[in-house]
Every structure is written in structure tokens, then in C-alpha cells.
Amino acid sequence: MKKTVEEQIKVLLTKHSEPPLKVIIPILEKAGRGEQELAAHIYDIDSSLTKGIKEIFGLKDKNMKTLAKVVEIVLGAFGQKIEPIELSESRFSLSISDCPMLHVGKDVSLNVKSKFCDLICTSGSRALMDTVLGQDKGICFWDKSLIKGKGKCRLVFELVKTR
């Protein structure tokens, strides 16, 4: 019997699951190593997840519209609600009001949170862009508003040639 889209996503998420950040960050902080491994681990997981999502939804185009769709599905599957701000041929920006980093323990300093925020967003967004747009075809930046205690975090994806 053919599985529904929801079932397929569930299987995909079971197969490719990220480590709970509120647990892994204190472990790596204490060990004083493992950041590169975490970055590679997240890149691998998010690449596999994105490939799976593309396959399930039949998304083949290598453009910003597809990237926007994939971002919405991936973040949605992770329980994130996104608010798209801008979508053009070369740019996609959105805002999110919740992020896993917010749930990392209070005893973890803002500097450490900021470091891991960069590490996770860099590898996650790179995995998404490499899988959808092609290797090194896009860049992503974010304003870290959420961990600074401001309302929403803004993420911007851009094609490399436009910058």
C-alpha cells in the first residue's frame, strides 16, 4: 500500500533526526571539541532530509521558489512556523518566531549560543541551498534576533551572483 505524504515525511524524519541541541551543546561545550563534527552531522542530516522532501513532493527546479517551498516544508515538519517576507528570482527572506536555540539551557552563555547558532544555521542552510540550488550557488544570513531576546529572527537566502 502506498504511503501518504505525511507518512513519508514521518519516515524521513525518523531516519534523519538531528540531535537535541539543548543536550548536545552542553556536551560539546564541556568536551571543548566536536563542533566541526556537529556541523558535518547537521549538514548530512539536512541534505538527506532535503533530498527526501524534494523526492516526496516532486520538486525538481533549481530556483528560489523551490528553495522557499522546501524551507517551508522542512521548518514546518520541525514545528516551526515561518512568515515569508520576500520571494524573488534571486532572493527569499522569511522570519521565524521560535528556534531550537531558544530552548537551550539558561546556564549556557549568550556567546556560546551565538557560536552554535552560527554553526547550525550555516550548515543547515548550506545543506538546503546545495541540495536545491546546487553546490555553492547561494548564501544565507540571519540576524540572531531571537537569541538576543528580540521578537523574530530574519533569514535571507540569496543567489551568489546577485551579491
Add this chain to the structure above:
Amino acid sequence: MSYLKNSLFLISICLVAVGIVFILVWLNTTESIRYADFQTVLTTTTATFGTMLGIITAGLMFTQGKFSELASELSEKSTDYLAKVLSLEKIQTIENHLLVLRKTFIDLAATTTINEERDLYERITVKASSIFVNFAALLNLKLKQQGLPDTGLIVSEMDSNLYRLYEKRRKSIRKDWQIFNIIKEIVDIWEAPTAFFTEKSGRKSALHADLKGSVSLLELKEKVDRSSTIRSEVVKMLSNLIDELGKISKRLHEDRIPQLLFQMEQASTLRGKYFYLALIFIAAPLLINLIILPQLSETTITFFKQIISITSLLSVMGVIFLLLYIHKILNV
């Protein structure tokens, strides 16, 4: 939540109305009222209480009927569940997996020095133990039904706390349909919520999600330490549990068991809380009225004046509870 707010709003309106009526009645009774008027008031409130009691009784019979209908529907299904969905072999396999997981995570929790990591492993142990106990109770019932002896192997794996929980679960299955309360609890502990990346504070995470997170964590630790852990064993157990418990959960939802259990819970609440509430506000004053009525004369009227005003007030409250009761019945 909105339902609760709605009920609170209704009750506050009712209480304000009752307050106004009470003041009006109190003011009126201080004035001199004729004997005939009192008799009319008393007869009317008695008749009102009597009618309300009749309606409440009819409502109770309806609710009881609904409850029995649901109970019999679930009882019919329970036979099939015990025979096919929860085969002896399946329960034993799941119990073995849970036992291995429990032992593994107890060991992992003992070896870590990071609080967050220990919390995760302990959470997994508690949840795995809870499902283990629930399946043990179902297994005990199944063995009894099939007339097979209980080897006590599963019970021997329990510590005193787990055994106490097991006994509680076992004794909670008095009717056939009650196995569904246990199965639903198992599925609720196991199943991951729709979104499970961002852990909302206060929301309990599912065992499935915690296990997935721990597998990913162990995988990363393997990469960092370049050593092998028990990850592959956990992955195997997780995969088997996803398969086995997934089938049970799927069937449970296909048969709409959670909805049926919810309806039963509602019918049971109606049968209990609302019925007794209404009964207190209707039957008690009705009884008082019936005692007063034969005593009522020109001379006793002053003595019973305040009591009659209170029972009249209670009849207003009785009507309010009756309306709430009917509203609830219509929603079952």
C-alpha cells in the same frame, strides 16, 4: 480552553441572575404576603422541581444508554484486539525490546556527567518502563483469558515501584473495554507529536522523539570520540518498536478508539458530576417543599416564609443546572 471559558461565562451569568432573584425574593418576603400566594408559590416550585427531576432522570437514562452503547462497542472490538492486534508473540517481543532499551538507558544515565544528557536518558527510561508495565498488564490479562500460566518472567524484571504500577494497571482492567485506556496510554507515551524539533516548554516529548534524538546524539558522540557505542543496538530496537507500535497506533486511530474513549469519558462525567449537582439542587428542595406543604397553614406561614423563599431560589438554580445538563447531553 475556549469551552472552559464558555462554561465559566455561563456560570457567572447564572450566578448574577441568581443573586438578583435572591435579592428580589428577599425583599418581597419581608412585605406581608397573603396565605394563598404562599401556597401558590410552594405548589408551583414543587411542581417545577418535580418536572425537573423527571427531565434529569430521563437525561440520566439517556446518558447511561449512550455510555453502555459505547462500552459494548468497545468491548466487541477488544476481543479482536487481544486476539489479533496484540498477539502473545508481539507483546513478548515488544516487552523484550523495552527491557533492553530500559537497561541500556539506565547505564547511559549512570555514566554521563552532563545534566541535560542524563535528563534525556532518564526520561527515556521512565517512559520505556511505563509502556513496559502497561504491556505487562495486557499480557497478564491475555494469559488469563487463554488459560495459560504466567511464568512471572516479566514481573521479575520489575523493581518495587514498577511492580506497584503494574498491579495498579492490572487492577484497573475490570471491564473488557478498559484495555483501550491502557493501549491509548501506550500510544500516547510512544507517539511523537506532529512537530518535534522545537521542544515547547511544558509539553511532554514522546518516547519515539526522545529515542530518535538520543540515537542522533550517540551517532555524533561516536564521530567525536571515534569510538563505537551501543547506538546500533538502540537503532535496531527503535526500528522494531516503530514498526510494532506504529501498527497498533494506526489500528487504534483507524478504529477511532481515542474518540470513542473521549465520548465515554464525557458520558461518564455527565452521569456523575452533573447529575449529582442537579439532584442536590432539585431533589433536596423538592423534599423540603413536600415536607412543608402539608404543614402550611395561616399560623405556620411566618415560620416557613424564609424557607419557601430559599427553595424558590433553589428552583431557579436548579433550572440553570438543568439547562447546563441538557446542553452537555446534546454534546455527547
